[in-house]
Amino acid sequence: MTTVTAAMVKELRESTGAGMMDAKKALTENNGDMDAAVDWLRTKGLAKAAKKADRVAAEGLVGVAVSNGKGVAVEINSETDFVAKNADFQALVREVAKVALETGDEVEVVKASDLNGKTVETVIQEAVARIGENLNFRRLHVLEGDTVVSYVHNAATEGMGKIGVLVALKGPADKAAAIGKQFAMHIAATSPLSLSEATLDPVLVERELAVQTAKALEENAASAKPKPDAVIHNNIIPGRMKRFLSENTLLGQAFVINPDLTVEAAAKDAGVEITGYARVAVGEGIEKKTEDFAAEVAKALQG
Incomplete structure (x- = not known):
């Protein structure tokens, strides 16, 4: 055990x-x-x-770049937030994003690509030596569509910050560009798990169904006036799952700018369709070990 x-x-x-x-x-x-x-x-x-x-937590920046119906978001991590404010580091993120926009959708491919006569990986290692911190080109996301719009939340400078969002839309380019930025801001704020119910991880859905079923049955068993099993299974549990799906899928969410509409309805009213999105936040999936200040000082003294 x-x-x-x-x-x-x-x-x-x-x-x-x-x-x-x-x-x-x-x-x-x-x-x-x-x-x-x-x-x-x-x-x-x-x-x-x-x-x-x-x-989770980690430092660094997400850089975004968009051109001709294609967008990329790259994440490069640093050890401290101080480095994320460094002009040298910001220039590195900007240049890597530009290379990624031209070369492909895999980190290793981008690392091997040319950047001013050197590979991107070499340029990053040289930046490590100059800046004095470990830097890691961790991931990138590529999104394509008729129109691709980008947005950076909590921007450190133009085109990069703590959260980068890309949205792909189908429809008239002027309409897509106008409302696409609003959808990107919505995604940054709500962090949906998937575009729609159809693209949501079925394992996640099954896990949520198990939790909601167990919770509903336990609540009903403890109730002074328990409901019939049919009500639990045909009404309460489906209702909770419907709410889960609406809260966690982009198209089903209430649009933050007009909560009376879902994102899907807002897109339809604007004459466009959202075909994909990406939300990349600095540090997602990285466990950052922390120590209290006293322990950190003691450890340094022992060293």
């Missing part, structure tokens, strides 16, 4: 908002499995859905 540590309890509490004892019990009941513990807490009504991105 996995030993539940204080660090595991702390991580679960921070990602779900659950109390300490509830978090500890959830981990104990699920043999230390963090995802299963999150689902256990949600079944008990003790936590909201937790995204792994809420538990």
Whole structure:
């Protein structure tokens, strides 16, 4: 059986908002499995859905570039936020994004591509030596469509920041460009999991269905006036799944600029169709080890 540590309890509490004892019990009941513990807490009504991105952090910038119906978003990480404000580092991100726009959709291909007579990988390594921090060209996303619009949230300078968004649209170019920026801002704010129900990961849907089924049955069993099983399975659970899908798919979400419309309806009213999107945020999926200041100083003194 996995030993539940204080660090595991702390991580679960921070990602779900659950109390300490509830978090500890959830981990104990699920043999230390963090995802299963999150689902256990949600079944008990003790936590909201937790995204792994809420538990991660890293520094650096996302750079975006768009040309002729094609857009790219590249993420280059640094060790500190201070470097992300460095003009030399920003120039590197800008140049790598330009190369990525021309060369392809794989990091290794871009790394091997030419940048002012050297490979991109060599240019990055030279920047490491100049800047004095480890830099990592971690990922890129390429999006193509009739019209591609980009947006950067929390911009450090033009075309780069902490969150980069690309949106591909079909329809008249002028209309697509006008409303595309609004859709990109919406995506930056809401971080949808998928374009539509059809493109949502079926494993994720099944997991959510299991959580909502267990939660509804447990709530009904504890109710003073339990509802018939048919009501639970034919009304309550489908209703909760419908809400989950509307909240987590781009086309189903309420449009932040006009919540009376879904994003899909807003696009239709504007005479366009959203065919794809990408949202790249600095540090997604990277666990960043942290220490308190006293421990950090003690460690440095020991070294």
